Amino acid sequence: MTLLFSILLTGILTENFVLAQFLGICPFLGVSKKLNTAVGMSVAVIFVMAIATAVCYPINLYLLGETYAYLQTIVFILVIAALVQLVEIVLKKYIPALYNALGIYLPLITTNCAVLGVVLLNIDKGYNFAQSMFSSVGAGLGFMLALVMFAGVRSRIEHNDIPKFLEGLPITLIAAALTSVSFMGFSGIIENLFV
Amino acid sequence: MSENRSLSREFTKGILRENPVLRLVLGTCPTLATTTSLASAVGMGVAATLVLTCSNTVISLLRKVIPQKVRIPAYIVIIASFVTIVQMLVKAFLPTLDQQLGVYLPLIVVNCIILGRAEAFAGKNPVAASFLDGLGMGVGFTAALACMGLARELIGTGGLDLTSYIEGAKFSIPYFADAPLLIFILPPGGFFVFGLLMACVNRIAEKKGKPKAKTVGCASCPMNGACSRACDKEETA
Numbered sequence: 001m002t003l004l005f006s007i008l009l010t011g012i013l014t015e016n017f018v019l020a021q022f023l024g025i026c027p028f029l030g031v032s033k034k035l036n037t038a039v040g041m042s043v044a045v046i047f048v049m050a051i052a053t054a055v056c057y058p059i060n061l062y063l064l065g066e067t068y069a070y071l072q073t074i075v076f077i078l079v080i081a082a083l084v085q086l087v088e089i090v091l092k093k094y095i096p097a098l099y100n101a102l103g104i105y106l107p108l109i110t111t112n113c114a115v116l117g118v119v120l121l122n123i124d125k126g127y128n129f130a131q132s133m134f135s136s137v138g139a140g141l142g143f144m145l146a147l148v149m150f151a152g153v154r155s156r157i158e159h160n161d162i163p164k165f166l167e168g169l170p171i172t173l174i175a176a177a178l179t180s181v182s183f184m185g186f187s188g189i190i191e192n193l194f195v
Numbered sequence: 196m197s198e199n200r201s202l203s204r205e206f207t208k209g210i211l212r213e214n215p216v217l218r219l220v221l222g223t224c225p226t227l228a229t230t231t232s233l234a235s236a237v238g239m240g241v242a243a244t245l246v247l248t249c250s251n252t253v254i255s256l257l258r259k260v261i262p263q264k265v266r267i268p269a270y271i272v273i274i275a276s277f278v279t280i281v282q283m284l285v286k287a288f289l290p291t292l293d294q295q296l297g298v299y300l301p302l303i304v305v306n307c308i309i310l311g312r313a314e315a316f317a318g319k320n321p322v323a324a325s326f327l328d329g330l331g332m333g334v335g336f337t338a339a340l341a342c343m344g345l346a347r348e349l350i351g352t353g354g355l356d357l358t359s360y361i362e363g364a365k366f367s368i369p370y371f372a373d374a375p376l377l378i379f380i381l382p383p384g385g386f387f388v389f390g391l392l393m394a395c396v397n398r399i400a401e402k403k404g405k406p407k408a409k410t411v412g413c414a415s416c417p418m419n420g421a422c423s424r425a426c427d428k429e430e431t432a
Contacts, residue, residue, distance in 0.1 A: 173390030
């Protein structure tokens, strides 16, 4: 149990997907202008990450194994792409309320490197099923935390006097650098909490 | 003659005018993640160039065969196959690079530059032009990554280490290497250097009367067609 909890916290804080591992930078820069879009996108990412891990883990264990390990990339991306389509169709048909909230973000997530990244990283680290699930949800929550925090930072930048040559993307990136510095403060916290 | 000139334009546009990283703002994840050293930045650039050139060529060859409705999954299969080939080559011949790039090597498959070029160019244009477009975009990507890698490694470690390619190719700046600014090779340094590089490029573009690089939005996303600019609508609503 302690191990699972430490995996979850690692994903959220010390190895934050966006700010420490640079996965999913496109949505981080693209949909963090407003808080509600940031939250919608992150919930969709958590959802897809959890489902993708739940489906890819048995596929890797029972179908690919060691023999066909070289097929991982190609199989996982196809599974994720098909899965996202499937989830979209099912939500649209049976849970329209949820579809209205998350639907528009789902197609964007297929090519989000964070989803494929979390599946591949779980296998690299040799996690079992429960550990993989906790690590995925942790990564998703970390993504959400980064996006929500950064949406706040950006709304403050917008009304400020910015040097002309830094306007637009450059100042956003520099603000991201400072947000990332704040996350470095967490390094070492997991080891010390659970020893 | 005029055809030769237009073909050479397809090649050169990716290097400066439409540089994928600095002007189109695509492929930001590998740009930030793999530029902790010059060696890994160049390795990433070359690997992505290989995949991009091959996938562009094949997609262009098959552009009349692939049905419009399933083109994105078809593109993804083609790209993923080439990524797997490159992955195996790197594992076999450059094991140190494989360790440095880690999970980012298979993640070339979701690099938006590659799917973006397939969707915007290779699916509509003849083979020679698509090949040159892929090569040019790849060279532009590599050049941008090399700039970032060089700056981050020099400031962050106070020297350069290319021993994974050339034996003994290693030097360090005297005095500075004793206390380098370590933060530059840590994650915040990536965002910071990229921001400054972007500012420089915007300044140069402005002097030449070109528009600034777009803030990342739906326009640059390869899934643009599929989601019909949902997030842009949401932002303005």
